[in-house]
Amino acid sequence: MVNFNPNEPIYLQLMNRIIGEIVRGQRKAGEKLPSVREYAVDVGVNVNTIQRVYRELEYEAIVETKRGQGTFVTSNSERLxxxxxxxxxxxxxxxxxxxxxxxxxxxxxxxxxxxxxxxx
Structure with missing residues (x-):
């Protein structure tokens, strides 16, 4: 479970959390992220929130979704x-x-x- 700041949207806090993990090297290029359901349970939020987080990160080219395989940190080193x-x-x-x-x-x-x- 995560303690969220009530003054900032949860999806933005989760996006920043994942971005921070990538920047610190805790999540590597090409690494698979937890499934939407798995991550929702881990942080204690609705599945729709995690879907939005992953969608926004994909829009920003930070992650990429591979149909049937999951969501992965981009392998694009320039983007990282x-x-x-x-x-x-x-x-x-x-x-x-x-x-x-x-x-x-x-x-x-x-x-x-x-x-x-x-x-x-």
Whole structure:
């Protein structure tokens, strides 16, 4: 079961979950995803929600459905690299927006990232 954010559509949260797994390398190119029914039971949502998730991911060329075989992470390495870059830009954008809202300028943001990196 997954704890969902009530302020965001469940299908988007599940799409982002799968995209995150792909970007982190937890799901590999060409890997078969769970069946719609199996994934619905795993996360505790309606089958129709998972069908929408898979359909949207297919529309974005992140997965491909092979009739009678299931749904698979795309084997297109260029698409996967673009997905990874898009996710990185999205995270950086949110970080910068949040920091700007707190009153930090770009130099302060860069310095905090450098300091944080030195601590790890």
């Amino acid at each position: 690299e673009t997905l990874r870059d898009d996710k990185k830009r999205e995270i950086v954008h949110h970080f910068m927006k949040n920091m700007q809202e707190m009153g930090y300028n770009k130099e302060e943001m860069v310095m905090s990232i450098k300091l944080q990196g030195d601590e790890e």
